[in-house]
Amino acid sequence: MKRIIALVLSLALVVGLGFGIQVKPAKADDTVDSWYITVTPKMKSIRLDWEKCNHCKKIVIYRADITKKYKKYGESFKLSKKKFKKIYTLSGKSTSFLNTTVKKKRCYAYYADFYLKVDGKYVKEFTSYSSFKDWGYVGFEKPVVVESSNDNYATSEKQIFFRADYGKGVKPKKFFIYRKGPNDKKYKKIKLKATSNSDDYDFLYCDTNVETNKYYKYKVRGYLKKGKKKYYTKYSKVVKLQAKSKPYEE
DSSP states (O other): OHHHHHHHHOOOHHHHHTTTTTOOOOOGGSEEEEEEEEEESSSSSSEEEEOOTTTTTEEEEEEEEHHHHHHHHHTTOOGGGOEEEEEEEEEEEEEEEEEEEEEETTTEEEEEEEEETTEEEEEEEOOSSSSSSSEEEOOOOOOOEEEEEOGGGOOSSSEEEEEEEOTOOOOSSEEEEEEOOOSSSSEEEOOOOOSEEEEEEEEEEEESOOOOOOEEEEHHHHHHETTTTEEEEOOOOOOOOOOOOOOOOO
């Protein structure tokens, strides 16, 4: 198939030149199949995993530090391939890579190229590079609390739904939740069970011990234990949310 594509492109180039039209040849990656990697952030490193490539002889890992772009644009930004640098070459039998040469509280994007060996030469067969960024944040990110509405989990006519978002960093085991009611002088730690603990970077909570139409302030702090060591995120910014009656159902 690749030879056919190359032949068609060559003919197009010849025909184009004959009519005075400039035709750009295809980039090397245009005929390279995709291979997927997963990025898992840790407290002091980032781990990459992928399915075994049975015929591959060499795997090359590339990395880009995207901390500044992430802080400025969040998750919505373009990333040129020129920003990546080769950091490691692995055996084709490898299925994972632990990147320990990273700095805490920085964000990194990755991709990998997978090579076969043909007639004594390495030929790129697969790549994980795409416009979608495979990336992670070293350590904990500061959590963010946002209001959420999910009637499927409603257990009372009075409730406040909110999400604790832990971003692209390490996933906490749980969140400690602090609330300040309309008559409270200081924040109190309350126990709420997460109704959702997905892999989509957030936990969903429903506070039913509230009064309808009253405003409450919340902040959270993530927690994780690794061996004997305990880790805590920073406190989130305070959010002010209003208790609302459950919509009437016929």
